[in-house]
Amino acid sequence: MVDSRQDASKRTYGSPIRPFIQFLTKKREATAAEVSRYRRAFIEKPVPQGASGEVSRAAGRFSLVAAAGQLATEAGVLPWPGDAAEDAAALLFLEWLAARGTSGAVDIEAGIRQVRLFLEQHGSSRFEREGENRPVVARAGFFRKATDGSGEYWILRETFKAEVCRTFDPQAIAKALADRGYLVMGDGGRTISRRRVGPETVSDSDNRVSVYVVSEAILR
16 A cells, blocks of 8 residues: 555656646736735734744745645645635644744743843842841842832843843843833833942942842742
8 A cells, every 4th residue: 555655646746736836827916916815814813913023924934835725725726625724824833833932032032031040040149138148159239129028139230241141132131021021120211220239328329330120020
């Protein structure tokens, strides 16, 4: 049986493409419009709102397969019912998206995970906590309580850039953290803040450092 199938596939390999091409070339302009319509309709269904450009571009490729399948069905090249080609392409796209793990940009997701990992690994040892009397080796910043009682990691500016966001764009990661409610914005809507870490003095600039204020909610 295996040999007969192999022989049949060799004899018929490429056969469906000939009538399909003939079908497409008979009405090129109408076919182009149909392809565009099928692709737009496909992308509107499975692509999550706010998806990254990477996801949208991938959906565009799946939509082209769906459009080709639908046209091949119309041409009688494929003996499939109704929207079978579109449904199959949509299912494959959703499986691809599930395996990818996010509808956002991969670099941004990886960068946020790296921030979370840094705090998980060093949140207790490298952040000075108010009232503690212990040496802090390789200080990464300060841990303080906000007025509502929630915890905040004040990550020193250069540490955030060089270590916490290593290999990623620190400004893009900071913006993504802010968009998700993990970063407390500074004055003027800046991602960096000026916070006092020592006693109050006559000069408002004394004992203040530039930090990225990350809420401990990122660890939940």
